[in-house]
Amino acid sequence: MGIGVSLSSLAGAVAKEGGIGVLSAAQIGYKEKDFLENPEKANLRAIGKHIRRAREIAGGGIIGINIMAVTKNYAAYVKEAIANGIDLIITGAGLPTELPAIAKGAATKLVPIVSPAKSARVILKLWDRKHHTAPDALIVEGPKAGGHLGFKYDQLIDKDVNEKHEEDIKKILEMVKPYEEKYKKEIPVIVAGGISSKEDMNHYMDMGAAGIQIATPFVVTEECDASQAYKDTYLNCKKEDIIIVKSPVGLPGRAIRNKFMEEVKKKGRIAPKRCYQCMEHCNPKETLYCISQGLINAVEGKIDEALLFCGADAWKYDQMTTVKKVIER
Ligand SMILES: Cc1cc2nc3c(=O)[nH]c(=O)nc-3n(C[C@H](O)[C@H](O)[C@H](O)COP(=O)(O)O)c2cc1C
Structure with missing residues (x-):
């Protein structure tokens, strides 16, 4: 991930x-x-x-x-x-x-x-x-x-x-x-x-x-390895908060609806502040938003400016657990 x-x-x-x-x-x-x-x-x-x-x-x-x-x-x-x-x-x-x-x-x-x-x-x-x-x-x-x-x-x-x-x-x-x-x-x-x-x-x-x-x-x-704020978005989300988003990679993605995604939808695009050189085919002048910045914001807990990737079942989780318990389950 x-x-x-x-x-x-x-x-x-x-x-x-x-x-x-x-x-x-x-x-x-x-x-x-x-x-x-x-x-x-x-x-x-x-x-x-x-x-x-x-x-x-x-x-x-x-x-x-x-x-x-x-x-x-x-x-x-x-x-x-x-x-x-x-x-x-x-x-x-x-x-x-x-x-x-x-x-x-x-x-x-x-x-x-x-x-x-x-x-x-x-x-x-x-x-x-x-x-x-x-x-x-x-x-x-x-x-x-x-x-x-x-x-x-x-x-x-x-x-x-x-x-x-x-x-x-x-x-x-x-x-x-x-x-x-x-x-x-x-x-x-x-x-x-x-x-x-x-x-x-x-x-x-x-x-x-x-x-x-x-x-x-x-x-x-x-x-x-993600911030607790990111983990909390999973714990607090509801089924209807999980949406399909457009990604600059050119594929659809699944994420939790947040302020950032609403802005992208409203404005059509959020111009990147810098280029992190992450992808082979990305033109910073045209990209919908900077995917690296969105995902780094997520992992660091800047939730309002983040792309919060998640699976369709993220709404099912409402408490923190451990790797051992997940695997036992
Ligand atoms: C937060 C997050 C980030 C992900 N990042 C990647 C990735 O960088 N590369 C990739 O191939 N798959 C990525 N995936 C997909 C997973 O590797 C995995 O195959 C898929 O999410 C499994 O479904 P589940 O999340 O319902 O268990 C990501 C999934 C999540 C939830």
């Missing part, structure tokens, strides 16, 4: 409890002293720091890092994470078409995030044809997820969106089989989005999923 929501404290705690703890590489160095002068340099340094710290907390557990495909200089981030011994790289917000070439020779596992079955088909075929390999797992993220969503706005408001997505999960579970055979390895399918109970988890495991990825339930933990 970026920016700064899942750093070493949360990822380390999840790994310690037997999950795979996932750091977010998105502006991971936002607390570094030189971040404003040179965000990329600060971020690359912070990758190593957070991997080391997460490992100390995890005591032997597995640590991954999420690097979004839209990240400016994506390859430099992948290489830095590998150089610091990351166990797996997860990429969403676009498809990681070149990841196998960038990570060539490394033992690191490579895990794309896909949403509709079409994106799974594209990445499986492309990696096979161009890189002669298959993903080490696929994360299938559904329409109830938080942050950027791999669906079009029209798909998200379709009343049958969840049923259609279940069909896509079934298709993807079948789709990986010939690649498992060809490359003589398992390709675990991990389901994500709106999984908030053991029953939800079992539902997907019974369908054939190998695991689940959860985000929103971890935001309201003591260990989550």
